[in-house]
Amino acid sequence: MNIYDIGFSCCIIRVMKGFLFHKQLCPKCGKQFDAARVQCPYCEAENQNEEVVRSWKECTPLGPGRELLALFIGYIGLSIITTFAQILLLISCWNGFASSGLVTGELANEIFSVQEISSGKGLAIVFLPSYALLFCIIVLFLWTDIKPILLRFKKGSSYLGAFIALIAMYAFNIVYGIFTADLTGGKSNQNQINVVSIVKLYPSTSLLVFGLLGPFVEECTYRLGLFNILKRFTTMGAYILSALFFAAIHFNWSNPSVLEWLNIPPYFFSGLVFALVYDKFGFGASFLAHATNNIISVIYSI
Numbered sequence: 001m002n003i004y005d006i007g008f009s010c011c012i013i014r015v016m017k018g019f020l021f022h023k024q025l026c027p028k029c030g031k032q033f034d035a036a037r038v039q040c041p042y043c044e045a046e047n048q049n050e051e052v053v054r055s056w057k058e059c060t061p062l063g064p065g066r067e068l069l070a071l072f073i074g075y076i077g078l079s080i081i082t083t084f085a086q087i088l089l090l091i092s093c094w095n096g097f098a099s100s101g102l103v104t105g106e107l108a109n110e111i112f113s114v115q116e117i118s119s120g121k122g123l124a125i126v127f128l129p130s131y132a133l134l135f136c137i138i139v140l141f142l143w144t145d146i147k148p149i150l151l152r153f154k155k156g157s158s159y160l161g162a163f164i165a166l167i168a169m170y171a172f173n174i175v176y177g178i179f180t181a182d183l184t185g186g187k188s189n190q191n192q193i194n195v196v197s198i199v200k201l202y203p204s205t206s207l208l209v210f211g212l213l214g215p216f217v218e219e220c221t222y223r224l225g226l227f228n229i230l231k232r233f234t235t236m237g238a239y240i241l242s243a244l245f246f247a248a249i250h251f252n253w254s255n256p257s258v259l260e261w262l263n264i265p266p267y268f269f270s271g272l273v274f275a276l277v278y279d280k281f282g283f284g285a286s287f288l289a290h291a292t293n294n295i296i297s298v299i300y301s302i
Helices: 003-020 050-058 064-099 106-113 119-140 144-153 156-184 190-201 203-231 234-247 258-262 264-281 282-300
Strands: 023-025 032-034
Touching: 003 234, 032 144, 064 203, 119 144, 119 190, 119 203, 144 156, 144 282, 156 258, 156 264, 156 282, 190 203, 190 282, 203 234, 203 264, 203 282, 258 264
Parallel strands: none
Antiparallel strands: 023 032
């Protein structure tokens, strides 16, 4: 790395810092606050920057640091929790099968059969408690911002936005399904197969976790976290990149089959719609659309 590379890197860091960590001085209380907020969080005085107010009016900015943490907790946190749950499952299976007198080879086979992707029980043991725990962690993390988040559900526009989102997603899925029916053969991707296998074993718990807790966690992670961060640079980029990320987390990277790639557009479109209604109608709209869509899917799978 030469001096020009170092200089360029410093310029990029300064630009990012200017975008992400720009603060505004409140004319009423004299305290600095995140320039993306519509109101001062200390005295609730209105932000005098009309452009910011128009752009962020329906969003719920947490501040750059907390938005990055929300993304980290929701995305990395889920991976850590599920990995830990898998380790506990592995230990439990090992102790259970070992006590039954199985030899080493048979023991390994039994354990891996429980861990298999197609094992609905194994998936349920790992993912249902993991999402419930992550929901609790997210709520605790967002506790100081929980009031403005909950107030979004009192606005009628939240329900209108959710309705528009659902109509758009179902219309797209129907049309896309017609054009790709011959290619998919009516089969689902691995993510949907996993969810259905859990739902059939634990329908009531799945309705709670996949219908309410999961959407809340994902909306906090990818709208309050990822979308808000990206919106500080460019709104259009925030739409596209957050939708791509949403599609990527539902993709089976261990087996990137044609079926998996064919399911990318519906997930991308859903992520795009969730981002749009969050930006235009607020958190309540994106959560209600996401939760309603999942609840319908769970009920249909039962």
